[in-house]
Amino acid sequence: MASEVTGKISRDHIVYNDLGNPEIHAEEVKTVYDLVERAGELFGEKVFLRYERNEVVYEKSYRVFADTARIFAAWARDKKEELGHPVRVSLVGQKGYTYLAVLFGITGASGVSIPLDVQLSNAVMASTVNRADTDVVFYDWEYGSQISYLKENCPGVKEFICLQQMKKEASAREILDKYEGVSF
Helix, strand or coil, rough: CCCCCCCCCCCCCCCCCCCCCCCCCCCHHCCCCHHHHHHHHHHCCEEEEEEEEEEEEEEHHHHHHHHHHHHHHHHEEEHHHHHCCCCEEEECCCHHHHHHHHHHHHHHCCEEEEECCCCCCCCHHHHHHHHCCCCEEEEEHHHHHHHHHHHHHHHCCEEEEHHHHHEEEHHHHHHHHHHHHCCC
């Protein structure tokens, strides 16, 4: 049964496919962040992502992922107030759970996310970060030598934040703890 779509679709309006699974339609979302939010609502506790660390398999649901992206969006909103402009974030690392949550959360708060190719030379990466007027670099600890180079050659970067929790380094975990339960 077809229905005409006008205006914003209510959160209660769920369309199911022939297999009984909820669907997200283009009319329901305007941004990638909207897609993350809508997926969190529709798919809830279904597994969004599985990953292995130290021979242990972890699962994150759509709802948990949307909540995590929302935390980074709240952080980016506060950064915007602090900086006087939408935050510009460069990401250096593998595309893991926290990486994706930062990527989508920043854009959800009208910030700019700049994923960097880890195979770039240090000089090209630094040039890219500088030309992008990056405010904050989120990085995977595995790329420490590249980050050391960026710290020395990217004077406009105000913060370097590790995606993993590390001693003596600012980490994404600190943002997650500080903004847990904060609405965006």
